[in-house]
Amino acid sequence: MKKGNIVEIKIDKIIFGGEGLGYYGDLAIFVPMSVPGDVLEVEIISLKKTYGRALIKKIITPGIDRAAGDKISFEEHHGCDFAMLKYNEQLKYKKLMVEDVLSRVGKVDLDKVEISDTVGAENQFNYRNKVIEPFARKNGKIISGFFKKRSHEVFEVEENILQSQLSNEIISRIKELLNEAKLSVYNEKAHKGILRHIMVRTTSFNEAMVVLIIKGKVDSKIEEVLNTLYNENDKIKSVYVSINNKRTNFALGEQNIHLLGEKYIKEELYGIEFNISPTSFFQINIEQTKKLYEKAISYFDDIKNKNIVDAYSGTGTIAMILSKDANKVYAIEIVESATRAALKTSAENKIENIEFINGKAEEKLIELIETGNQIDSIIFDPPRKGIAQNILEKLSETKIKEVVYISCNPSTFARDTQILEGLGYKLTKVCPLDMFPNTSHIEVVGKFLKKG
The missing domain is CATH 2.40.50.140 (Nucleic acid-binding proteins)
Structure with missing residues (x-):
């Protein structure tokens, strides 16, 4: 061979x-x-x-x-790596993949855990409310799109079938304007050129935030392009330029310059209006997010009168939903702008029983526990790398009996499950949820109870 x-x-x-x-x-x-x-x-x-x-x-x-x-x-399926399957079969295989990784990585006895069928989506297309596309140059023309599998070669599709139609409309128009302006495209090998990525965030109100990510500085050409785009489309409510001068695959830069419109766009969830900035974490599929949070909250035995920690709280979405019934919620988030947005949202919605804590979860959670605050339950919604082991070890030393864990990476969820089981917690329930139809990604919610 x-x-x-x-x-x-x-x-x-x-x-x-x-x-x-x-x-x-x-x-x-x-x-x-x-x-x-x-x-x-x-x-x-x-x-x-x-x-x-x-x-x-x-x-x-x-x-x-x-x-x-x-x-x-992959390219013929518009960058959708699970679209070769009928939709109901996508859900079936996602459950099987979760079971496989729990058994193989987490060493979980599947017969002793309640594993639900995958929660499917009504809308399989145009569900993404955030998109980041890299720029490239092809045949003398500025394009944007996806990276081909296992490469940094960009390919363009006529219409991104997963992102919102408003995002498609905005990205198509900005590429026309950028081509007219004859701006250079960033070359990662030479570390030269201006245009790196375009990010568009949209809401269920059909409003948008546009973030142009560049190397260098905001000049008159860039200002002219973005002014034209903003003035042409009244659905665009906020415009930023993000300066990223580093050799990195990470899209957003450290300096995000607010150029036009509002500083935040708003999204409504459970009657609460959330403020979203360029750096805010907010779930990408709003319809499935509601199902995800409903499932996670249903995993608590009772919320009333409890003090609950929301670790990795982002813009405070889960914390604010929990605050409707909980006695107090501690919301821990490392991104300062997300914490500021959460504080603004809580003030606007007159929510007073949340304490927002900015910092690393692995440090602030331990501080919170060591200062003697009563904590009844905890909910984790970490990034893909999962939860730091020292957090789980510290958790096991407390009287916290109930843990709900939302994960966007079943592999690290399975790894953390094995650690938690070794520290005296038992995985009792798991539910896979299809946050990203037509892709192989799976969201998982799990419930752990302290043994004995």
Whole structure:
């Protein structure tokens, strides 16, 4: 077997991460965009001692769960790495992937945990309220879009089928204006050029914030482009320029300059209006967010009269929802602008039983516990890397019996589950939720109770 060989294989299963797995003799071959039951002609693109990776060249016989059509690549599916599956089957395989990673990484006995079916979405398209696209230059023209799989080559699609229609409209227009202005595009190898990314945040009120991310400084050409865009479209309520002069893959820079309109856009959830800045964490699919938070809150035995910590609180969304019934909520968040937005939101909504704490969760939570504050329950909603082990160890030394854990990464959730189980907590319930239809990403909610 060599790189470049064309072989025929049958796909047996989908593994965590969304790729199909089949065998050529004893060699495991991972194939993106494949479906169990597919018989495929594939091209080997990389080889290790025990496995290889391949791309589909031709579908010989489609698996029964494959969506209709003859699209075979990530690019043909508009950057949607699970769109080759019928939607109900996406939900089925997401549950199977969660079970697999809990068993394999978390060492969880699945027979002793209540695992719900994946909570699906009514809207499979145009659900993203935030998008960041990198710029590139192709055939002398400024484009934006997705990175191809395992590369930094940008490819453009006519319409991004997952982001809001307003985002598509704004990004299409700003590219026209940037091409007219003949601005340079950032080259990461040379670390030269101006245009890096475009970010658009939209709301359920069909309003938008535009953030142009550049290297260098705001000059008259950039101001002219953004003024034209803002004045043409009354749905654009806020415009920023983010200065990112570092050699980094992270999009937003450290300096975010407010240029036009309001400093915040507003989103409404459970009767509370939230202020969102360029750096604020806010869930990307508002309809599924409501289901996610309802599920998470339902995992508390009782909220009334409890003191609850919301670790990794972002703009305070969960904290403010909990505050309606809880005695007190402590909201911990590292991003200062998100904490400021949360304070503004709580004041505007006359919410007085939340204490907002700005700083690292692993430091501030420990401080909170050590100062003797009564804490009855805790909810974690960490970034993809999961929860620092010292937080979990400190948690196990307290009297906190009830933990609810929201995760955007089932792999780190499973890792943390194994740590929590070793520290005296028991995973009792898990619910996968499809926050990102047509992608392989899965959100998970889990409930832990202290043993004994």
